[in-house]
Amino acid sequence: MSGSKILASAHYVPRDIVTNDDLADIIDTSDEWIQVHTGIKTRHISLQGENTSDLATSAAELALHQANIKAEDIDLIIVTTFTPDGLAPSTAALVQRNLQAKKAWAYDIMTACAGFVFGLSTADKFIKSGQYKNALVIASEVNSKMMDFKDRTSTVFFGDGAGAIVMTATDEGIVKAEKMHTIGNADVVHSGRIEPLKELSVDNYPKIDAFSQQGRSVFNEVTTSIPQHIREFLEEQGLTTGSIDYYIPHQANLRLIEYIANDLGEPIEKFSTNVTKNGNTSSAGIAIGLDELRKSVDLNGKKVLLTGFGAGFTYGSVLLEF
Incomplete structure (x- = not known):
């Protein structure tokens, strides 16, 4: 095999939607100001106790279902996140446990908002090595837990969510x-x-x-x-x-x-x-x-x-x- 391709993709966002008006109720801002300066109208916020690993797991499950492969067929799990559940264990390790992906080894990449690009690139290299066939690359963030809600210039930008892809070995790579x-x-x-x-x-x-x-x-x-x-x-x-x-x-x-x-x-x-x-x-x-x-x-x-x-x-x- 000389490369990798994307078998499936999926994403998951928390169910709670927070509007600009909702934010204006608790901080000194307005829907007009936020839309003019950022273009943002709404964001999904994790208010039901879902942490970064939970969003990542949900996105991964959807991607695996679409790829029609089992978690035990995954060799590698990379989670890119700026907002991990904690410093240890890695968020990827928690996802591996949640999925029961027993063959997979897992780790996090932390390059902030560039993370998914770095994660996809890294998984592609592991697959090209010939030692691994299937990889999950998941970008997952619960930005809301890291916000200072008194800082309106930052808080109004951010939302929570996760996206995942299943990559597999192929003769002609996508990268x-x-x-x-x-x-x-x-x-x-x-x-x-x-x-x-x-x-x-x-x-x-x-x-x-x-x-x-x-x-x-x-x-x-x-x-x-x-x-x-x-x-x-x-x-x-x-x-x-x-x-x-x-x-x-x-x-x-x-x-x-x-x-x-x-x-x-x-x-x-x-x-x-x-x-x-x-x-x-x-x-x-x-x-x-x-x-x-x-x-x-x-x-x-x-x-x-x-x-x-x-x-x-x-x-x-x-x-x-x-």
Whole structure:
């Protein structure tokens, strides 16, 4: 076998829908402000006790059902998440347990909102090694549990959700090219930081900080780096922006996606978007977008570019050809 293909995809979101007006009831904002600045209308929030591993398990079960294969046939489970159940065990290990995927080894990838791109790329390499046949790649986020609801500039963006794909070995692979980058920056976006001790005391207890971002800096970083990254990547493959049939970018907010489309000179109709109804679901946004695209159009013979970008600053693209 020389590559991997996607057997099936699925996504899952919590049942509770939170509107902009719902947020305006508890924080100083409005539906008009949120829509003008982000394009977001609603988001799904986990209010029924579902954690990241639960959303991931539900998405994985749906994908396995669609692929018509059993959990025990899976060799590898990768979960990409910015909001794990905890530091240990990995969220992937909990999903492996939930699915009873007894043959699979499992681990997490944490590259924030770029996670699904990194996870798909990694699973493709394991399959290409010839040692593994079937892999689950799941992007799952419960962003709501990490929010400071007094911070309206961050809270209004985010929602919860998960997307999953089943990948399997094949003669001709779907992954045609990729390019990843990391620029270490701990200040622009951060979440879950734990400070080291300053003294020994019986009162010491781990304290974790809420999600925080410098919105203007994030916007400037993305608009400066991402269109250039996409152009350079495609040029290296002998392609133009017009060669791509569909783009699935990170669902940061609709205004950023519109900016990227305009900068690339490509119609917004070529961009898969779910941010208006789901909010920013971090690494899950691209996975959900891929599932929705696969089920809405015939992708046979089409080129699809996945581009993720997030805290780190970490970003990258994977070119798929179906």
